[in-house]
Amino acid sequence: MTDSIEHAMSPQDCLVALMIAVSASDENIRTTELLKIESAVAILPIFDGYDTDRIKAMSTLIFDLFDQEDGLDALFGLLRAHLPERLNETAYALACDVAAADGSLADTEIRLLEEIRDELSLDRLHAAAIERGARARHLRA
Template sequence: MTEPLNHHAALIYVMVTMSAVDRTMNDAELARIGEIVSNLPVFDDFDQEDLVATAEACGNILSDDGGLQRVLRLIKEGLPKKLRETAYAVALEVAAADLDVRPEETRLIELLRDTLDLDQITTAAIERGIRARNMVL
């Protein structure tokens, strides 16, 4: 039985799951995860040496039958309510990292929104902000 995730691990699980959902974890997505962990204030007290082990733990769960549902449950249980919007935003950042949001990623975004009980107005605002931040000509 996996012990409850802390908020750092829950956020990392969100990002790893988003990266892995289309069965490929590309360099752009992995780099974005590293940038997020290095730069977001919520990770200021996180030991970055733990990033790979945390990502691998998530990958191990995802590879099991029913792994996605289990990871989503662990994420919800490990996140304080005030970090649910942050989790949604980092998921979108990883999805946008390669500038190609695939249908599998869109479906995971929907599952995450529902799992975290986020309302449409909030998610639309976060989505618009991420879209603007990642816009290219």
């Protein structure tokens, strides 16, 4: 199943897979994170026309990859192959939103965000602005 998904991944699939990876990175996928992923797919223009049934396929892909020793490298390889560079900041913003959705960041989420930032070759200042925006959007009273 992984091979057929790999060859058919759209840029939107990459964004969804990355959000799921961030949610799964601390081995505790929270309802708030799942709702954040679902709402992003439902309302953001980048996902117009996206088949929401693909979310399950991307979840399976991520869980399969994370069961492998080099799963994160494989995920980054898929991103390099299927995510246009123009969507790198979008991908990072979505990843940060999912990480911040539950109001706390686990060390594993922080490390994964650092690796994503590096993998996507984001300027440190731009990444900091994205991170600050995510933090501001998810503050609790």
